[in-house]
Amino acid sequence: MLRLYHVLLGVILLAVLTPLGFVKYALPYLSSNNSSNNKLQLTQAQANTAQKQTQTTSSNLQPNEGNIWKNILGKTAVPPGWRVAACDGNTPLLCVSSDKKILGTVEMGVYPLENLPNFQQMLNKAGISPNFNVNYQSPSYQTQLASALKLWVADHYGVLEKDRRNVYGDSIVFSAQSPQQAPVGKLQGMRYGFSGIKRKGGLQEQHLGYVAFDGKALYVITTAFDPASETGKFDQLENFQRFEPFLFITVQGMNLPR
Numbered sequence: 001m002l003r004l005y006h007v008l009l010g011v012i013l014l015a016v017l018t019p020l021g022f023v024k025y026a027l028p029y030l031s032s033n034n035s036s037n038n039k040l041q042l043t044q045a046q047a048n049t050a051q052k053q054t055q056t057t058s059s060n061l062q063p064n065e066g067n068i069w070k071n072i073l074g075k076t077a078v079p080p081g082w083r084v085a086a087c088d089g090n091t092p093l094l095c096v097s098s099d100k101k102i103l104g105t106v107e108m109g110v111y112p113l114e115n116l117p118n119f120q121q122m123l124n125k126a127g128i129s130p131n132f133n134v135n136y137q138s139p140s141y142q143t144q145l146a147s148a149l150k151l152w153v154a155d156h157y158g159v160l161e162k163d164r165r166n167v168y169g170d171s172i173v174f175s176a177q178s179p180q181q182a183p184v185g186k187l188q189g190m191r192y193g194f195s196g197i198k199r200k201g202g203l204q205e206q207h208l209g210y211v212a213f214d215g216k217a218l219y220v221i222t223t224a225f226d227p228a229s230e231t232g233k234f235d236q237l238e239n240f241q242r243f244e245p246f247l248f249i250t251v252q253g254m255n256l257p258r
Contacts, residue, residue, distance in 0.1 A: 068108050069094045072185070075253025077246040084250060093231055094250075096243055103239045106247065107232030109220040116218060122151040133215065142188055146181055149190040149211055152218075153179040157194065164196060167228075172204050173197045182248065184212035184219060185256025191248075196226075203237060205229075208244055214257040221251060 069086035076084045078096065087095040087105060094106040113120065113130060120130040126147040135141070161174045175195045182191035189212030196204035205226035212219045224233045225240040234240035 066090050066092065068092050068110060072255045072258065073250075074185070074255045075249065077249035077253075079242055079246065082243075084246075091231065096234075096239075103236070104223060104234030104243065105232055106221060106223040106250075109222075111218045111220070113213075113216055113218070118155065119148070119152055119213075119218060122148045122155075125151065135215075145188060145213065146190070149213065150179055152211060153190055153192045156192075160194065168196070168204070171199055173199060182210060183252045184210050184221070185252070185254040187212040187214055187219070187256050189213075189219075189251075206237065206240065208240075208247065210251050212256065219256065223247065 067086055067090050069092060073086055073094070078084050082096060082098045082103070084094060084096050087093040092108040092110075094108070095102055096104045096106070123130045126144045128141065128144045128148060157176045161176070164172055164174050173196070175197055177193045179190045179192040182189055189210050191208075191210050193206070193208045195206045198204050203225070205224060205228070207222065207224040207226065209223075210219075210221040222232050223240070223243075225235075225237040226233050234243070
C-alpha cells in the first residue's frame, strides 16, 4: 500500500509541475519520433524526384503566369475528330483532345528580355543591340535574328544534354535536330527538337519546340512525348507524332506579335 501511495503521489506531482505545453507537444513527438523521421525522409525523397523531373523538362526556365493561349490562338489545325483550344485555368497550356479526352498539351513560355542576360549576349554577338528598339520583322534584321535564335537553341541543347547524362547516364543517347527557320505568327522563329533514344532500342522521349523573339520577350512553345514531364506532353508517342505536323499550322497562325 505504501509503495502504491508513493507511486500515485509521484504521478500527481508530475501532472501538476509539468508545463501543459510540454505534455501537449513533447509527448506526441516522443511517441511518434520514428514515424516522423520516416515521413521526413519520404518527403525529401519526393522533393528530390520532383526537382529532377522539373530540371529534365524545363531547362530551368520559368514561364509567366496566365494562359497566354487564350489571347494569341488564331488559325489552328488538328487531325479529324480532334480539337484544340486553350486549357482552362491560368497555366499557359494548349489542350489537344478527342471525344472530350485530353490527348496532350502544348506549353507556352514568355520570358522578358531584361530577365535573359545570356540571350542579350547572343543578340550582341549576332550584331543586334538589345537596348535598341528595332523592327524585328524588317528583312534587314532577319539574318542577325536567326543567328541569335540558333545560338539560343544550341545553348538550350547543351543544358538539356548535360541534364540527361546526369539523369540517365549512358543508357540514353541524346539526339538533337538542326534548328530550322519557321514562322511563329508574324514573327520569324526557329523550330527545333530532340530525342532520347534507348541504347537497347526504342524512344525514351521526343520533344518539339518553337522559339521566337519580338524585341521585348522570348516566346518558347514546347510539347513532347516524355513520361518524366508533367505538362506540355502527350501520353502516347503515336498521338504526339500524329499532331506534330498540325502544330506547325497552329504556331504559324498565332496572333504574334501582340
